Amino acid sequence: MDCHSRAAGESEAVSGAVVALVGQPNVGKSVLFHRLTGMRVAVGNYPGTTVEVATAAASFRPGWRILDTPGVLTFPSRTEDEQVAAAALLDPDLRAVVHVGDAKHLRRTLQLTLQLAETGLPMVLALNMADENASWGVDIDPGQLSAALGIPVVETVATNGHGLATLAERIRDCPPAAAHVRYPRSVEDAVAELAAGLPPARVRSRSLALLFLAGDPVAERWLAGRLDGTALAAAVDRRARLTSELGGPVPSVLRAARAAAADRILAAAAPAGPSRRPRLQTRLGRAAMHPVLGLPIMVAALAAMFWFVGVFGAGVLVDLLETQLFAEAVNPAITGWVERVVPFDAARDLIVGPYGLWTMGMTYALALILPIVTTFFLAFGVLEDSGYLPRVAVLTNRVFKSMGLNGRAVIPMVLGLGCVTMATLTTRTLDGRRDRILVTFLLALAIPCSAQLGVVVGLLAGVSAAAVAIWSLVVLVVLVGVGWLAAQLIPGSRTPLVTEMPPLRIPRLGGVAVRTVARLEWYLTEVIPIFLVGSLVVFALDLSGILGAIIDWAEPVVVGWLGLPAATATAFVMGFLRRDFGAAGLFAMAGAGLLTAPQLLVAMITLTLFVPCIASVLMIARERGAGAAAAIVGVAMPLAFAVGGVAARVLDAVGWTG
Amino acid sequence: MIRLATCSLCGHRFDPAAGQACASCPIAPNCSLVCCPRCGHVGVDPGRSRLARALLRLQAGRSATGRSAAGRSLADLPRDAEAKVTGVAPALGDELIGRLHAYGLTPGCDVAVIQRRPVIVLAVDRTELAIEEDIARHIAVETES
Numbered sequence: 001m002d003c004h005s006r007a008a009g010e011s012e013a014v015s016g017a018v019v020a021l022v023g024q025p026n027v028g029k030s031v032l033f034h035r036l037t038g039m040r041v042a043v044g045n046y047p048g049t050t051v052e053v054a055t056a057a058a059s060f061r062p063g064w065r066i067l068d069t070p071g072v073l074t075f076p077s078r079t080e081d082e083q084v085a086a087a088a089l090l091d092p093d094l095r096a097v098v099h100v101g102d103a104k105h106l107r108r109t110l111q112l113t114l115q116l117a118e119t120g121l122p123m124v125l126a127l128n129m130a131d132e133n134a135s136w137g138v139d140i141d142p143g144q145l146s147a148a149l150g151i152p153v154v155e156t157v158a159t160n161g162h163g164l165a166t167l168a169e170r171i172r173d174c175p176p177a178a179a180h181v182r183y184p185r186s187v188e189d190a191v192a193e194l195a196a197g198l199p200p201a202r203v204r205s206r207s208l209a210l211l212f213l214a215g216d217p218v219a220e221r222w223l224a225g226r227l228d229g230t231a232l233a234a235a236v237d238r239r240a241r242l243t244s245e246l247g248g249p250v251p252s253v254l255r256a257a258r259a260a261a262a263d264r265i266l267a268a269a270a271p272a273g274p275s276r277r278p279r280l281q282t283r284l285g286r287a288a289m290h291p292v293l294g295l296p297i298m299v300a301a302l303a304a305m306f307w308f309v310g311v312f313g314a315g316v317l318v319d320l321l322e323t324q325l326f327a328e329a330v331n332p333a334i335t336g337w338v339e340r341v342v343p344f345d346a347a348r349d350l351i352v353g354p355y356g357l358w359t360m361g362m363t364y365a366l367a368l369i370l371p372i373v374t375t376f377f378l379a380f381g382v383l384e385d386s387g388y389l390p391r392v393a394v395l396t397n398r399v400f401k402s403m404g405l406n407g408r409a410v411i412p413m414v415l416g417l418g419c420v421t422m423a424t425l426t427t428r429t430l431d432g433r434r435d436r437i438l439v440t441f442l443l444a445l446a447i448p449c450s451a452q453l454g455v456v457v458g459l460l461a462g463v464s465a466a467a468v469a470i471w472s473l474v475v476l477v478v479l480v481g482v483g484w485l486a487a488q489l490i491p492g493s494r495t496p497l498v499t500e501m502p503p504l505r506i507p508r509l510g511g512v513a514v515r516t517v518a519r520l521e522w523y524l525t526e527v528i529p530i531f532l533v534g535s536l537v538v539f540a541l542d543l544s545g546i547l548g549a550i551i552d553w554a555e556p557v558v559v560g561w562l563g564l565p566a567a568t569a570t571a572f573v574m575g576f577l578r579r580d581f582g583a584a585g586l587f588a589m590a591g592a593g594l595l596t597a598p599q600l601l602v603a604m605i606t607l608t609l610f611v612p613c614i615a616s617v618l619m620i621a622r623e624r625g626a627g628a629a630a631a632i633v634g635v636a637m638p639l640a641f642a643v644g645g646v647a648a649r650v651l652d653a654v655g656w657t658g
Numbered sequence: 659m660i661r662l663a664t665c666s667l668c669g670h671r672f673d674p675a676a677g678q679a680c681a682s683c684p685i686a687p688n689c690s691l692v693c694c695p696r697c698g699h700v701g702v703d704p705g706r707s708r709l710a711r712a713l714l715r716l717q718a719g720r721s722a723t724g725r726s727a728a729g730r731s732l733a734d735l736p737r738d739a740e741a742k743v744t745g746v747a748p749a750l751g752d753e754l755i756g757r758l759h760a761y762g763l764t765p766g767c768d769v770a771v772i773q774r775r776p777v778i779v780l781a782v783d784r785t786e787l788a789i790e791e792d793i794a795r796h797i798a799v800e801t802e803s
């Protein structure tokens with residue numbers, strides 16, 4: 001897998017020493033990962049929405065590396081996330097697997113344990129969330145379980161470190177898993193036949209054969225790369241034969257057998273039934289998704305978030321950094337220094353000119369965007385860690401249903417209000433290719449990122465509250481309308497919502513901080529270079545006269561259709577590099593009194609719907625392919641101008657002047 | 659299935675979909691007016707109005723609270739009802755059935771309905787699971803009573 005290559009590349013440093021944390025989503029793998037590695041993360045990882053494999057050195061054993069994988073609900077793997085986890089299991093350097101399970105969901109956990117144990121890899125079962133399990137008043141007997149499964153079983157509480165020393169101990173010397181589920185005769189026959197002809201692998205050929213027979217795409221690709229054509233065709237044939245022998249899908253037969261095996265183990269190792277319910281936590285969690293009570297709670301949560309980001313981040317912090325620190329102290333000092341040291345005019349301009357690397361690129365990235373994204377990531381991290389987001393998915397499912405999506409799309413959409421580029425990355429956690437394309441498109445079109453949102457709302461608020469309201473309304477209507485239309489046009493059917501509601505938890509400051517820092521690191525290392533490239537491009541375009549040519553070329557549209565002054569064309573070209581670059585350009589024009597209120601509003605609407613920054617276009621190309629990226633840009637641009645023009649005419653017709 | 663409408667003026671029962679004038683009318687697909695073939699009185703067909711359908715659904719949701727027969731689907735259960743899952747229809751597709759299974763929703767398990775709107779939320783063992791009505795409809799349950 002591509003998305004896995006960076007991590008795999010690093011883990012090759014010490015062969016045979018990778019310990020993979022595997023388990024269902026939301027069981028605490030990432031928290032455990034940070035505990036077992038002392039937080040020296042090597043690859044950007046966004047816990048909760050883990051989308052890439054993270055690796056880091058194990059703190060309990062020099063030379064070993066720990067791998068944090070995205071959640072896998074069950075095998076055969078279906079989502080991109082699950083396929084990343086499946087690929088990790090086939091890593092030849094794997095030393096051991098730690099199956100992280102939720103102790104309060106023992107039955108669910110055991111079914112996956114049995115699947116993982118089939119690989120015959122050295123394995124430990126970490127029953128995490130032992131604290132929450134205890135609050136249900138249920139006792140688990142790890143000794144019994146361990147005897148029944150044939151692997152060490154350790155109860156842990158990742159958040160407070162309980163049981164982790166024991167876990168590390170067991171990981172160091174765990175034996176190959178031996179648990180064995182017997183399947184119906186016809187399955188066993190097919191497995192035996194297939195397994196005999198498979199190439200050697202780190203995992204047992206039995207488990208490879210089972211994965212292949214169940215139709216796992218990762219196992220299939222793995223085999224396709226190692227078997228010759230006839231052998232592969234024979235295997236595919238055998239699978240088809242088994243399916244017809246069973247008279248139904250293979251996975252359903254495997255599931256039934258494993259469920260029965262898990263239930264037998266469960267009966268011996270854990271007393272049945274919940275005896276006590278954690279009251280307040282459950283009640284709060286239910287209120288938060290209640291059809292009536294849930295709405296004011298959602299409004300309050302989002303309002304609090306945007307107050308923190310919009311007022312504290314975009315207001316107080318930006319003011320402190322941009323107007324006080326940068327404009328008054330840092331930039332004059334740097335400009336003065338450059339003017340003394342650098343002899344050529346052009347070179348000086350390149351650094352501190354109007355489109356300079358420092359004055360435009362870095363100032364912008366550090367003084368304006370950084371405080372806004374930092375506060376946003378903090379707020380989002382709190383929401384994420386509290387388990388509240390899936391409740392928002394339930395409450396907003398209706399709206400997304402009209403766009404041919406389901407409520408899970410709300411998570412990338414809200415994250416997109418922070419950074420569209422990063423949100424595009426997390427569309428991987430959505431259900432199918434269709435949903436991912438649709439959300440990616442809507443993110444690119446109509447979701448303003450926090451930086452842009454800050455500038456736009458700040459500017460329009462200066463005009464009037466009505467301006468902000470009109471802008472929001474237009475963008476929202478375009479979002480829902482285009483979403484509805486796109487849903488009709490993009491082939492494939494809608495995926496209905498099926499999602500787990502984790503308990504509401506009090507966010508851990510440590511966890512939120514780690515998450516925020518990981519995201520900021522990603523922002524600083526991957527987004528800021530793009531800012532600099534953007535400044536460089538504008539500088540080159542300006543110097544070579546191309547900028548002027550583009551502006552002349554765009555003028556008829558800008559002046560004739562949108563009814564804006566010719567100079568706004570510059571802001572739009574800048575907006576192509578970065579939407580909020582453009583907004584900042586408009587800000588300057590408005591400050592100089594060059595734009596009337598309706599003109600500013602039209603310009604903002606157009607700019608918002610315009611393609612997002614270059615960084616996110618590159619991310620779309622990487623995630624969804626260059627064709628999809630070109631199509632998205634090709635639709636968004638004309639649409640932005642069309643809507644802007646219509647808005648200009650409507651505002652003119654009703655005589656709106658602010 | 660033919661759904662008959664009753665004319666509010668003359669009481670004649672007729673099939674609203676068979677309106678001859680409607681076949682050639684361009685706005686017919688979004689029009690909820692029907693014309694009685696006997697007396698010519700123009701009335702509305704509630705089955706074609708979005709709002710009326712929504713209201714009907716609401717009423718259906720309420721009346722579900724009263725029923726407690728066995729052998730129905732999860733979508734028919736009222737809030738707070740408890741039931742045992744008896745089967746998951748293959749029509750859901752193996753992928754989805756596999757996911758539900760992984761969440762613990764399998765034939766033989768006990769479920770309790772936490773809420774019905776905007777999305778059905780169930781308690782399955784200690785898992786709380788949100789599923790849309792379209793899926794719940796394919797899950798057969800029986801209630802003890």
Ligand SMILES: Nc1nc2c(ncn2[C@@H]2O[C@H](COP(=O)(O)OP(=O)(O)O)[C@@H](O)[C@H]2O)c(=O)[nH]1
Nearest residue numbers: 025026027028029030031048129157158159385
């Ligand atoms: N109460 C409790 N919460 C935990 C424990 N481990 C993790 N969490 C919380 O569970 C949530 C999911 O954890 P995360 O590591 O992101 O799960 P992942 O999806 O498996 O990587 C976070 O809010 C954690 O703070 C634990 O042992 N006890």
Ligand SMILES: [Mg+2]
Nearest residue numbers: 030047048050
């Ligand atoms: Mg994770």
